[in-house]
Amino acid sequence: MKGHKDNREFIAALEKTGDAVRIRQEVDWDMEAGAIVRRVCETKAPAPVMEKIKDYPGFRFMGAPLASYRRLAVSLGMDPRTRLPQIAEEYLKRTNSAPIAPVLVKKKDAPVKQNILLGDDADLCKLPAPLVHEGDGGRYIGTWHAVITKDPETESVNWGMYRQMMFDSKTMSGAVFPFSDLGKIFYEKYAPRGVAMPFATVIGPPPLAAVAACAPSPIPEPELTGMLMGEPIELVKCETCDLEVPAHAEIVIEGVILPDVRVEEGPFGEYTGYRTSPRENRITFYVKAITYRNDPIMTISNMGVPTDEGQLLRSFSLGLELDKLLRSQGIPITGVYMPPDSTHHVMIVGVKPRYSGIAQQIGQLAFGSKLGPWFHMVIVVDDTIDIYNWNEVFHALCTRCHPANDIHIHKNSVGTALNPYASAHERRYSMGSKVVFDCLWPPDWDPVNEVPTLVSFRTVYPKEIQEKVLANWSAYGFPAET
Ligand SMILES: Cc1cc2nc3c(=O)[nH]c(=O)nc-3n(C[C@H](O)[C@H](O)[C@H](O)COP(=O)(O)O)c2cc1C
Ligand SMILES: [Mn+2]
Structure with missing residues (x-):
């Protein structure tokens, strides 16, 4: 090509x-x-x-x-x-x-x-x-x-x-x-x-x-x-x-x-x-x-509310550069996705959690890298979540992120002069704050007895029933899914 x-x-x-x-x-x-x-x-x-x-x-x-x-x-x-x-x-x-x-x-x-x-x-x-x-x-x-x-x-x-x-x-x-x-x-x-x-x-x-x-x-x-x-x-x-x-x-x-x-x-x-x-x-x-x-x-390019090409491309390449960086450090990630609608402010990282503190480690590497000034939120989810599916990510954020224990704020970080949330003084001196939303289950919870069971089509029905329902979907009278 x-x-x-x-x-x-x-x-x-x-x-x-x-x-x-x-x-x-x-x-x-x-x-x-x-x-x-x-x-x-x-x-x-x-x-x-x-x-x-x-x-x-x-x-x-x-x-x-x-x-x-x-x-x-x-x-x-x-x-x-x-x-x-x-x-x-x-x-x-x-x-x-x-x-x-x-x-x-x-x-x-x-x-x-x-x-x-x-x-x-x-x-x-x-x-x-x-x-x-x-x-x-x-x-x-x-x-x-x-x-x-x-x-x-x-x-x-x-x-x-x-x-x-x-x-x-x-x-x-x-x-x-x-x-x-x-x-x-x-x-x-x-x-x-x-x-x-x-x-x-x-x-x-x-x-x-x-x-x-x-x-x-x-x-x-x-x-x-x-x-x-x-x-x-x-x-x-x-x-x-x-x-x-x-x-x-x-x-x-x-x-x-x-x-x-x-x-x-x-x-x-x-x-x-x-x-x-x-x-x-x-x-x-x-x-x-x-x-x-x-x-x-x-x-x-006409920058403004989404989606302009700067938002789309910078989200795309910032996400993929972070993917390379985290893999180069041996972090067991499954992928990184930055939604353009976040105006390249939110990084979603999928990970196979193997030890405690992994979400913080990801946040520290992300914010501490050359990429760091450009975004201020990192959402870390496990490998059961499709990082490209905002509904799933949002559901994880709303249900797995403990408001007192799992939101980690990083003050006095480097930001950009364009951050709408920052005060005029903070903007003038590129002062930023960052936040990690840890949506992983606590590592000390027993996966069978303590981690709640996700109630979804994919997780609570036997494979045969799922297959039967999917095979019959249009026969039941539903329109084809896109
Ligand atoms: C449309 C558009 C306008 C930009 N304007 C600026 C700008 O005025 N100042 C700036 O420092 N970065 C700006 N950026 C971001 C830089 O292009 C971006 O950081 C790029 O990766 C350059 O990186 P480098 O400085 O690491 O080479 C803009 C990006 C886009 C897509
Ligand atoms: Mn350059």
């Missing part, structure tokens, strides 16, 4: 499966496009491709590119009907395989070099940055993109999604968290030395490059993209700096992050489903060049 080399191939594949729609009438960048994408997310509709943008002839939009598991499956070259556990299995298989390094192509072979704007011509007003939501502090250029940077000492490359607002025609600003890869390199290795940090923002990256850019994986994102695609991603050199960008991207903005300037950014409708963080002075990106394909397609 090969990944799509660009968004255009991906859109064609989505159209075939009924997972994209083309909007041919003119759409306004000033909130109309945003409102369409928002409604798509809330109604789980196909991804909209908007062919005609007011004031910007030649430009197009694609919204909500990966806001459903069907679209994620298509991006991985799988049948859109593939069930989530099978998509997860495939993702684990690919991301556990050998790294696939990118290849460099010549500029003449890179569609993203079809149009090159340098110097004063590199003007952000030439791009149809949407006003995504009413109340946003400005038009956002980077909502579904990758910001490419390099560590000046190790030369290791990072691709990450960090939102970017157009501040003026030459400047963008953004909220880069200090614990993110970009934040760590900028705040440790550029800002204190007063050195400008080259960056390249890739808008409309190939779909699996976007998946890699928002995944919390320790594997460098160019290699991770290759592993997900099953072949190397093609890169091309930037015009103004020593960075490389996907050759089949739609739009690239090159420039430098200024070490000593901060300009206002926000507020913005966020992935938690709220507008939480205030307008503040934030990291400042100065633009030196813009390159783009003919008829470029700008990608838009």
